[in-house]
Amino acid sequence: MMRYKIVGMVLFTGISCVAYAQDKFTLSGTITIKTNTETIIGASIFIPEVKVSTVTNAYGFYSITLPKGAYTIVVSYVGFESIEDSIPLTGNIRKNFSMVEKGKTLDEVVVKYNKAANNIRKPEMSVNKLSIATIKKMPAVMGEVDVLKAILQLPGVSTGQEGATGFNVRGGSVDGNLVLLDEAVVYNTSHLFGFFSVFNSDVIKDLKLYKGGIPANFGGRTSSVLDIYQKEGNNKEYHATGGIGAVSSRLLVEGPIVKDKSSFVVAGRSSYAHLFMKLAGNDNSISFYDLNAKLNYKINENNRIYLSGYFGKDNMEFSNFFTNNYGNSFINLRWNHHFSDKLFSNGSIIYSKYDYGLKIKYVGIDWASDIHNYNLKYDLSHHISSQLVLNYGINSIYYQFNPGTIKPMDAKSPINPDQIERKYAWENAVYVSAEQKLTKRVSLNYGLRYSHFQRLGEQHVNNYANNQAVVFNRDLQIYEEGKPISTTHYGKNKKIVDFGNLEPRLAVSYAINDDQSIKASYNRMSQYIHLISNTASVSPLDIWAPSDQFLKPEILDQVALGYFRNFRNGKYSLETEAFYKKISNKADYIDGAELIAHKAIEQVLLNGEGRAYGLEVMLRKNTGKLTGWLSYTLSRAEQRTPGRDASEPGINNGQWYRANYDKTHHLSLTGAYQLTKKWSFGGIFTYQTGKAATYPIGKYAYQDITIANYGERNVNSLPAYHHLDLSATYTPKPDSKKRWKGEWVFSIYNVYNRGNAASIMYEQNRETGLSEAKRISIFGIVPSVTYNFRF
Numbered sequence: 104m105m106r107y108k109i110v111g112m113v114l115f116t117g118i119s120c121v122a123y124a125q126d127k128f129t130l131s132g133t134i135t136i137k138t139n140t141e142t143i144i145g146a147s148i149f150i151p152e153v154k155v156s157t158v159t160n161a162y163g164f165y166s167i168t169l170p171k172g173a174y175t176i177v178v179s180y181v182g183f184e185s186i187e188d189s190i191p192l193t194g195n196i197r198k199n200f201s202m203v204e205k206g207k208t209l210d211e212v213v214v215k216y217n218k219a220a221n222n223i224r225k226p227e228m229s230v231n232k233l234s235i236a237t238i239k240k241m242p243a244v245m246g247e248v249d250v251l252k253a254i255l256q257l258p259g260v261s262t263g264q265e266g267a268t269g270f271n272v273r274g275g276s277v278d279g280n281l282v283l284l285d286e287a288v289v290y291n292t293s294h295l296f297g298f299f300s301v302f303n304s305d306v307i308k309d310l311k312l313y314k315g316g317i318p319a320n321f322g323g324r325t326s327s328v329l330d331i332y333q334k335e336g337n338n339k340e341y342h343a344t345g346g347i348g349a350v351s352s353r354l355l356v357e358g359p360i361v362k363d364k365s366s367f368v369v370a371g372r373s374s375y376a377h378l379f380m381k382l383a384g385n386d387n388s389i390s391f392y393d394l395n396a397k398l399n400y401k402i403n404e405n406n407r408i409y410l411s412g413y414f415g416k417d418n419m420e421f422s423n424f425f426t427n428n429y430g431n432s433f434i435n436l437r438w439n440h441h442f443s444d445k446l447f448s449n450g451s452i453i454y455s456k457y458d459y460g461l462k463i464k465y466v467g468i469d470w471a472s473d474i475h476n477y478n479l480k481y482d483l484s485h486h487i488s489s490q491l492v493l494n495y496g497i498n499s500i501y502y503q504f505n506p507g508t509i510k511p512m513d514a515k516s517p518i519n520p521d522q523i524e525r526k527y528a529w530e531n532a533v534y535v536s537a538e539q540k541l542t543k544r545v546s547l548n549y550g551l552r553y554s555h556f557q558r559l560g561e562q563h564v565n566n567y568a569n570n571q572a573v574v575f576n577r578d579l580q581i582y583e584e585g586k587p588i589s590t591t592h593y594g595k596n597k598k599i600v601d602f603g604n605l606e607p608r609l610a611v612s613y614a615i616n617d618d619q620s621i622k623a624s625y626n627r628m629s630q631y632i633h634l635i636s637n638t639a640s641v642s643p644l645d646i647w648a649p650s651d652q653f654l655k656p657e658i659l660d661q662v663a664l665g666y667f668r669n670f671r672n673g674k675y676s677l678e679t680e681a682f683y684k685k686i687s688n689k690a691d692y693i694d695g696a697e698l699i700a701h702k703a704i705e706q707v708l709l710n711g712e713g714r715a716y717g718l719e720v721m722l723r724k725n726t727g728k729l730t731g732w733l734s735y736t737l738s739r740a741e742q743r744t745p746g747r748d749a750s751e752p753g754i755n756n757g758q759w760y761r762a763n764y765d766k767t768h769h770l771s772l773t774g775a776y777q778l779t780k781k782w783s784f785g786g787i788f789t790y791q792t793g794k795a796a797t798y799p800i801g802k803y804a805y806q807d808i809t810i811a812n813y814g815e816r817n818v819n820s821l822p823a824y825h826h827l828d829l830s831a832t833y834t835p836k837p838d839s840k841k842r843w844k845g846e847w848v849f850s851i852y853n854v855y856n857r858g859n860a861a862s863i864m865y866e867q868n869r870e871t872g873l874s875e876a877k878r879i880s881i882f883g884i885v886p887s888v889t890y891n892f893r894f
Contacts, residue, residue, distance in 0.1 A: 129444035131166040137201035139337035144309045146180040155489045166486035226548040226612040228622040229315030251300035256771040258719035258734040271764040272327035274715025274740025278634030279326025285411045287433035290457035294391040305355040306370040306395045308334045315663045316610040316624030319536040319550030325630040325659035336366035348889035365400040388420040405441040429459035445486045453478035467516025474647045475503040495535040502528040527559040528649040544614045552606040556631040560593030572705035582693040584706035604629040618669045630657040653705035655688035678721045686713040691744040711744030731774035740765040761795035761817040768792045780837040785830045793821035821860045826853040843894040852885040
């Protein structure tokens with residue numbers, strides 16, 4: 104006799120041992136929110152008579168096959184009233200459910216964080232899910248709740264340094280993260296040097312971070328996948344949500360186009376600190392804006408189309424020295440189709456762009472670069488039975504890379520116009536994966552992805568002696584840029600080089616009981632495009648480049664083993680995971696490499712290898728007035744580039760050295776406390792080991808110029824990084840029945856004004872003549888107040 108129980112408001116079930124009758128029928132449909140018909144991702148559908156369950160997919164669709172008979176259907180999702188219905192199953196039935204949000208209480212505040220990880224029996228590990236409700240309870244810089252700041256509090260996730268953009272996962276580089284917003288690739292995730300993220304939380308519907316055990320439908324990166332979906336818009340009523348802050352403001356408007364059939368949502372943000380800077384006589388200017396939009400139209404019960412987009416831009420002007428701008432944009436046309444009660448499909452046509460530029464006024468140069476991609480994907484979800492679900496599909500991406508367009512700023516500029524040759528590539532993939540329940544205790548998720556990448560013309564490709572774009576000077580014992588001996592011209596769309604890789608995936612879960620499980624996973628990933636940067640953090644001027652005969656695709660192999668447990672009926676939970684990952688063809692740069700506007704980037708790159716390993720622990724309190732989590736990561740990230748033969752020393756004498764993003768210790772404590780209906784509080788304390796650095800070990804004079812002499816790479820560390828952030832939210836009229844609802848958010852970033860080091864600069868003191876080190880800090884204490892509203 105199998106048992107089932109509710110743990111943390113998520114229902115876990117065993118597999119029934121009942122012998123099914125021959126006649127089987129399928130119950131399927133969509134789960135939505137009643138007030139606005141937004142689809143719900145991850146809602147649980149449970150059949151108590153046979154102890155079988157399933158969850159809705161990324162589009163709110165579910166399908167479950169049962170023998171002929173009468174059944175009770177229980178639909179549940181954290182934060183919503185459960186639904187119970189009786190259905191006589193005598194044929195295939197399409198049944199949609201609309202869920203109602205629970206009223207706000209003081210006795211029990213449920214954190215919806217990581218619902219997927221709470222599912223003890225699900226063969227899914229190294230996955231974290233954060234609800235927007237949880238994120239909005241966390242303190243934020245300038246009063247703005249932030250998706251990226253939230254995921255940085257998870258184990259295995261860190262940032263390079265103070266003011267760094269992007270994030271690092273399990274010792275991986277920033278370019279190893281596949282960041283998707285409504286299935287479109289986002290290349291730079293930050294505004295204002297990482298002060299804000301490009302994700303407006305008002306318009307975010309659902310997000311999930313995969314650190315390992317990545318499903319076969321994702322590919323093209325070697326570190327992680329951050330999968331984010333935007334809201335679809337209320338198709339019943341018009342509403343507006345927004346906030347007015349000290350540095351930026353935002354506004355979201357949503358409503359029906361045709362009631363109960365189509366809807367829209369439009370959200371915008373803009374900063375205005377640059378206006379105050381100008382009024383104060385400050386010649387510097389830093390600003391950003393972004394716009395999110397989405398339309399959807401329900402053609403009939405089996406067909407629905409979506410059109411979504413994002414447009415964002417950063418502009419930075421520093422006096423009369425230089426101007427920098429960069430931005431993401433995309434548009435996605437998506438079609439959902441039900442072939443049958445068991446077969447669901449999603450097709451997308453996506454265009455994405457990332458552009459970045461620099462104007463240096465005193466030089467008179469105007470430099471611009473960009474990357475475009477055109478993405479066609481088609482995915483199918485096939486619910487074979489309650490024990491087996493198949494997912495399969497295809498993906499094709501065409502890339503256009505512009506490494507640099509150089510123009511003079513005006514007629515007086517000495518700069519000559521130039522265009523670094525554009526690069527083109529085509530990446531294709533086909534995949535199949537299965538989620539299968541073998542027994543009442545064992546569940547599997549396995550799959551296979553085949554990826555194929557082609558570098559295409561039109562382009563002139565350099566040829567080098569011995570096919571070596573980097574040469575080793577044995578007299579000076581240094582690596583130098585090779586000189587081309589000839590060039591080969593490839594016409595438009597002519598193949599230059601291609602690569603193909605099989606990428607197997609496997610995850611297994613063994614449920615010890617309803618509250619404990621052990622999980623393990625393995626996945627191989629291939630990455631064909633690379634961020635060319637020799638800094639620890641992403642710069643808007645870093646260049647994306649495709650793999651070629653010199654810059655090889657990175658190949659990742661990762662294994663992970665975890666133990667998961669719920670305590671006291673889900674009030675507390677523990678997650679522990681150990682991981683090991685190895686990357687081949689890890690690009691490394693020769694000493695003194697100049698990357699920006701380099702016409703032949705292969706002349707400063709060597710291929711090496713990387714590895715990372717560690718232990719992650721997370722303890723969570725899920726219910727009550729006080730909720731939150733404590734996370735800790737102990738890890739190591741290293742890379743090595745040995746010589747190409749016995750006569751070469753390689754980089755760093757061919758020895759393993761700390762990667763720029765290596766963080767030995769990472770501790771984060773996150774809490775939210777609901778004091779009364781009017782007042783709630785949040786706090787985050789973060790501690791990270793200082794990032795790897797290379798300090799000078801001496802100096803020498805050359806023609807009256809003092810030059811620092813540096814030792815081996817990354818043997819030193821910056822000072823430890825830590826800060827405390829606090830927030831308080833005041834809701835004047837929490838029980839008001841009026842349409843207008845408002846709240847005040849008071850927050851302090853870096854409460855004790857810690858001067859975290861962005862870098863260490865070495866220079867000579869003009870008075871004493873002695874060399875000295877200076878810590879460069881970007882952010883000190885930052886208080887803010889924001890008024891949020893909804894009507």
